[in-house]
Amino acid sequence: MAPTHFLTILLIAATGMTDAAFSQEAKDPPAYVGTDACIDCHTAEYEDWTGSHHDLAWTEPTGANIVADFDNTSFTHRGLTSRFTEEDGTYYIESDGPDGQITKWPVAGVIGIEPLQQYFVETEPGRYQSFDVPWDTVEQTWYHMYPDQHLPASDAFHWTGPYKTWNNRCAECHATNYERNYDPRNRQYSSTMSEIGVGCEACHGPGAAHLAWAETESQPDDWPWDGLSDFGFTIDYAPGDAETEIQQCAACHARRGPFLGGSPVPGTPFHDAYRLSPLRSPHYHPDGQILDEVYVYGSFLQSTMYQKGVVCSDCHDVHAAKHHLEGNGVCLTCHSPAGNPDFPSLKIADYDTPEHHFHESGSEGAQCKACHMIERDYMGIDGRRDHSFRVPRPDLTIATGSPNACTDCHATEGPYWAQAELEKRFPESEYRGPHFATTFHAANQGQVDVSANLLEIAMAETMPGIVRATAMELLQPYQSAEVADAVVPALEDADPMVRAYALALQRAAPATEMVPRLLPLLEDPTRLVRIAAAREMLSAPIARLPEQYQRPLSAATSEWQSSLAVTADFPETHIVLGGIGLTTRNIASALASFREAVRIDPQMAQAWVMIVRLEAATGNEDGARAALAEALAQLPDDPGLLSLQAQLP
Structure with a gap:
């Protein structure tokens, strides 16, 4: 296939986002009927779900649902006062809008x-923005x-900016059967859903x-x-199928x-459906x-629990969205000393004792989660716990700056004290050996060549797939033909993340070896991998492919195109499209994409x-200077832009 064929397909996403990108080959699923249709037969589950965080993930702005004080109250942040009022059953927020003007x-x-409890408003037809001042219910x-x-209203992280748009950053996980429906031609949303809130379906x-079937x-x-x-659903939570349940929960x-x-x-x-973030900074x-x-x-995914087959519902009541105990x-x-026959490899021991946790029974320090599930606050006050279920490693705090549970509480004593205490209390611990953290930290710092260590981690089959995929991503600055050869076995790994990230390391292989390695993965069973293969084939130096590879290449490329088309409201997408324009040497398309970003x-x-660089490279020095002035107005202290300013005549 000639390289121009990629241009023909992919620039549709960059310039027009054809509706063909949304076509479905698979048979349409059954219709959604709503939670109310489930109540008569599933009363107990419905009662557990009612009032849960899933039920109340998104509700209508009525007096029954709003718990905040809208009785002409206000909140002032850095000189800006926002007001909250109620008039005839309608609740209002008054604050600075997209243009910086106070609007109601x-x-x-x-x-x-x-x-x-947070609230969103409609700042223009169909576009909803999440307001940054919520109500603390405690x-x-x-x-x-x-x-x-x-932040001024012009900042992308202002509450009216693209990263606070309810339609594309939040709503999918707060609704049932949500469709974003962004039209890049007029830059408007017409989002739909079957039901607000996380309903049964x-x-x-x-x-x-x-x-x-039931009737x-x-x-x-x-x-x-x-x-x-057998029950007429698109998903079957069959006993023993851990991945189906875990991946369904993981979707949100x-x-x-x-x-x-x-x-x-x-x-x-x-x-x-998704590209999972690796363990990258930040x-x-x-x-x-x-x-x-x-x-x-x-x-x-990093945890021993996951490796041993623990599923979300082992700890969480999935309908009430609470812990079982x-x-x-x-x-x-x-x-516990009784163990659990469902997990025969469990070490039988008494953990709920001061001989294990070294704290007074019943105290905060004696809680399993205090040591093995550190908590961090997000959205200001919402505590979330790390689910890697790790043993505290103060030695890694010393080596990499990563936190540890001991000094979360004993901050004054510090990590050296905590490490000494653990060595004294657990002298034979198996949790003080080498860890990927030291290599990842060094790679993030970029101060030493850690490619050999990264490669060892990437190919260690005993490591969690997400760790190995991260190592491969961190290997990209060290690409070479030797690295490409070394990760070839990973192209057949059982974990889709490993296969996908191994693909990117084939760029440094000779074309005669790279292309044959990529082609089979165009038909991989997982979309993540197929898209990664299509992306790498874009820059493959080939003039023509054998006929048997034309169809899988076209199909995988269409999937990539579709994923770009449906995320045209993400600035990150236009960075990718700009890169495609550069790779295919369509400078006009690249410029248009970066401009949209x-x-x-x-x-x-x-x-x-x-x-700025593209304008200058094409001889448009006036355009380059004008673009640089625009950029510096937004980012006056950016070192990259200041460097360009020094270079332009």
Whole structure:
């Protein structure tokens, strides 16, 4: 296939986003019928779900749902006062809008219930923005989620900016059967959903076929219908199938980028719908502990619990969205002298004792989660726990700066004290050996060549897949033909993340070896890998492919195109499209893409740098200077832009 064929396909996404990108080859799933249709037969589950965080993830702005004080109250942050009022049953927020002017909007939706309740408004037809001043339901007061920020309305992280748009950053996980429906031609949303809140069908799938089955006296001859379970669902939570449940929960409880334009149909494998964030900075600490708001899945994949087959519902009541037991009880279900026959490899021991935790029984320090699930606050006051279930490693704090549970409480004593205490109390511990954290930390610092260590981690089959994939991403600055050869076995690894990240390391291989390695993965069973293969084939120096590879290449490229098309409201997408324009030497397309990136996010420095460089490279020095002036108006202290300023005549 000639390289121009890639240009023909991919520039559709860059310039027009054809509707063909949204076509479906698979048979349409059954219709969604709504939670109310489930109540008569599933009363107990409905009662557990009612009032849960899933039920109240998104509610209408009524007096029954709003718990904040809208009785002409106000909150002042860095000199800006926002007001909250109610008039004839309509609730209003008055604050600085997209143009910086004080504006009054009716509340359009309510988000959550505790420990905070947030609100969003409609700033233009169809576009909803999450307001940064929520209600603290514990302290009964307004507060700012980002108290250290002082952002003008022109900043992308202002509450009216692209990173606070409810339609594309939040709504999918707060609704059932959500479709973003962004039209890049007029830059407007017409988002839809079957139901606000996380209803029954958000996890169990569309219910029309199940209702038909339940209401039929005798089972139809052609039952189950194509692609459905014996009960008429698109997903089957069969005992012993841990991955189905975990990946369904992960669809929302993960830091990830979407391939689709809204909620995947329940039962869709995670890596067919999303690209999971690896353990990169600034999302994770070097040892894989949570840093930014990464939710749960990336942590859990690192854990021994995951490796041993523990699933979300072992600890959480999935309908009530609460733990099965309180305190240490949920952990002691397995980690006790009685053990748990479902997990025969468990070490039988008494953990709920001062001989293990060295704290007074019943105290905060005696809680399993205090040591093995560090908690960090996000959104100002919302505590989230790390689900990697790790043993505290003060030695890694000393070596890499990663936190540890001991000095979370004993900050004054510090990590050297904590390490000495652990060595004294657990002299034979197996948790003080080498750790990938030291290599990841060194790679993030970029001060030494750690490629050999990264390669060892990447190819260590005993390591969690997300760790190995991260090592491969960190290996990219060290690409070579030797590295490409070394990771070839990983192209057949069982973990889709490992296969996908191994693909990127083939760029340094000779073309005669790279292309044959990429081609089989164009037909990989997982969309994540197929898209990665299509992306790498874009720059492959080939003039023509044999006929048998034309169809899989076209199909995988179309999937990539579709994933770009449905995320056209993300500035990150236009950075990718700009890169495609550069690779295919379509400078006009690259410029248009980088321009759209800075239109959405005016502070996206890398896009401004590319605009200035491309204008200068094409001889448009006036355009380069004008673009640089625009960029410096947004980012006056950016070192890359200041360097360009010194270079331009």
